[in-house]
Amino acid sequence: MKNAIIALAACSLAVAGCINVKTESEIKPIHITMDVNLKVDKELDRAFADENRARPNGDFAEIKAMLDRKAAGITSMALLEARPGATDDDKILVAESNAKRMKRFEEIAKSSGVGVSAVQKRRVKKMRENIPAGSGVWWQDDDGSWKQK
Secondary structure (H helix, E strand, C coil): CHHHHHHHHHHHHHHHHHCCCCCCCCCCCCCHHHHHHHHHHHHHHHHCCCCCCCCCCCHHHHHHHHHHCCCEEECCCCCEEECCCCCHHHHHHHHHHHHHHHHHHHHHHHHHCCCHHHHHHHHHHHHHHHCCCCCCCEEECCCCCEEEC
């Protein structure tokens, strides 16, 4: 009987050593970045709805006129920068507009859970696309150089 128990224990140890456990996991693609970008784009469109070059209203009518006069340009971070020839009134408008823009960017970044610079980069991309070809509007490239469209 003792030998049978030892033999049974030896067999169970041998079998236990041969047991394989295989685990499988499925890796599903995550679309978080795209979802966040879509959310940010939607919020930017809503926040900057007044900036329609075809039908400017509010402060943007003055800003558009300043951009058309080439007294200001659009920086690589979606802010305005006074250009040579800008009047003191232009510089005040640039400062006020940038303060409003930064507040909007910060609100969108907070509600979307992304950094302010990510929001600004999404906005400047759209701004560049909306500058009419041949308008002469100044804009800053990502490398810091200024160009006209």
